[in-house]
Amino acid sequence: MSAGQAISPELREWIVAQLAAGHSVPSLRAAMRTSGWQDAAIDLALQGIERQAAVVPAAEPLPAEASTAGLPGPDLSSSPLYIDAGDRRVQVLQTMRLPRVIVFGDLLSDEECDGLIAAARLRLARSLTVETQTGGEALNVDRTSDGMFFERGENAIVARLEQRIAVLLNWPIEFGEGLQVLRYAPGAQYRPHYDYFDPGEPGTPTILRRGGQRVATLVMYLQEPGQGGGTTFPDVGLEVAPKRGTGVFFSYDKPDPSTRTLHGGAPVLSGEKWVATKWLREREFI
Numbered sequence: 510m511s512a513g514q515a516i517s518p519e520l521r522e523w524i525v526a527q528l529a530a531g532h533s534v535p536s537l538r539a540a541m542r543t544s545g546w547q548d549a550a551i552d553l554a555l556q557g558i559e560r561q562a563a564v565v566p567a568a569e570p571l572p573a574e575a576s577t578a579g580l581p582g583p584d585l586s587s588s589p590l591y592i593d594a595g596d597r598r599v600q601v602l603q604t605m606r607l608p609r610v611i612v613f614g615d616l617l618s619d620e621e622c623d624g625l626i627a628a629a630r631l632r633l634a635r636s637l638t639v640e641t642q643t644g645g646e647a648l649n650v651d652r653t654s655d656g657m658f659f660e661r662g663e664n665a666i667v668a669r670l671e672q673r674i675a676v677l678l679n680w681p682i683e684f685g686e687g688l689q690v691l692r693y694a695p696g697a698q699y700r701p702h703y704d705y706f707d708p709g710e711p712g713t714p715t716i717l718r719r720g721g722q723r724v725a726t727l728v729m730y731l732q733e734p735g736q737g738g739g740t741t742f743p744d745v746g747l748e749v750a751p752k753r754g755t756g757v758f759f760s761y762d763k764p765d766p767s768t769r770t771l772h773g774g775a776p777v778l779s780g781e782k783w784v785a786t787k788w789l790r791e792r793e794f795i
């Protein structure tokens with residue numbers, strides 16, 4: 510390439526984007542040199558753009574942690590390895606501050622996982638039949654799992670688990686929605702989404718009448734797939750392995766992407782993944 514080569518709008522855009530992404534001028538220079546640019550041409554291309562870049566305000570420093578005051582969640586100030594959840598000693602395996610994520614180990618016994626699956630399976634089968642008879646609900650391409658809801662306190666296992674969750678997360682049972690169970694067959698996934706209700710959606714005010722916003726989520730793994738099926742947090746590159754008996758908890762102090770609680774269920778590659786999800790509201794959920 511020659512020193513006289515034209516600086517195309519695309520090249521300008523590329524340079525501006527690289528600078529905005531935090532790459533230094535020397536590193537851009539090196540990259541351009543490697544791809545055959547001569548110094549004189551690089552100088553020309555960078556002139557003006559550097560000046561422009563200099564007036565771009567520096568990105569806001571990222572907050573180090575999410576606000577957790579007044580939200581569900583255990584007190585982690587003493588970095589406990591275990592939390593007494595009343596009838597069970599739950600492990601704290603991993604924590605993250607922003608998004609606020611906690612991975613709990615040994616949250617459910619194998620018997621509890623099996624019991625929930627058995628009770629949910631009957632209901633799933635029934636709801637699928639009903640859907641086929643009536644022509645079915647619109648297929649949601651974002652969520653290809655099958656699901657059902659238990660009523661709060663519907664059976665002994667559900668009641669026991671809800672009590673345990675209330676103690677673990679310091680949040681009244683009455684503020685929780687009924688437990689949801691999802692089954693993911695191979696290929697099924699739940700594309701990244703937020704669990705709070707979008708304030709911009711027309712239906713949201715009606716939903717909020719039943720207990721306000723969702724403020725936290727606990728996803729519990731009841732059956733692990735052979736491969737795939739982790740819970741992903743794309744904003745921070747986190748993937749939680751869907752280990753049976755384990756749960757991933759996350760909270761969000763406002764219905765806003767700045768909470769970085771975007772998350773999804775990665776496609777199941779083999780086997781079946783079952784989860785139970787508990788959503789916690791701001792107030793009593795009726």
Ligand SMILES: O=C(O)CCC(=O)C(=O)O
Nearest residue numbers: 728739740773774784786
């Ligand atoms: O299956 C998962 O890992 C995530 C489930 C989920 O995001 C939900 O139930 O809201």
Ligand SMILES: [Fe+2]
Nearest residue numbers: 702703704772
């Ligand atoms: Fe979710």
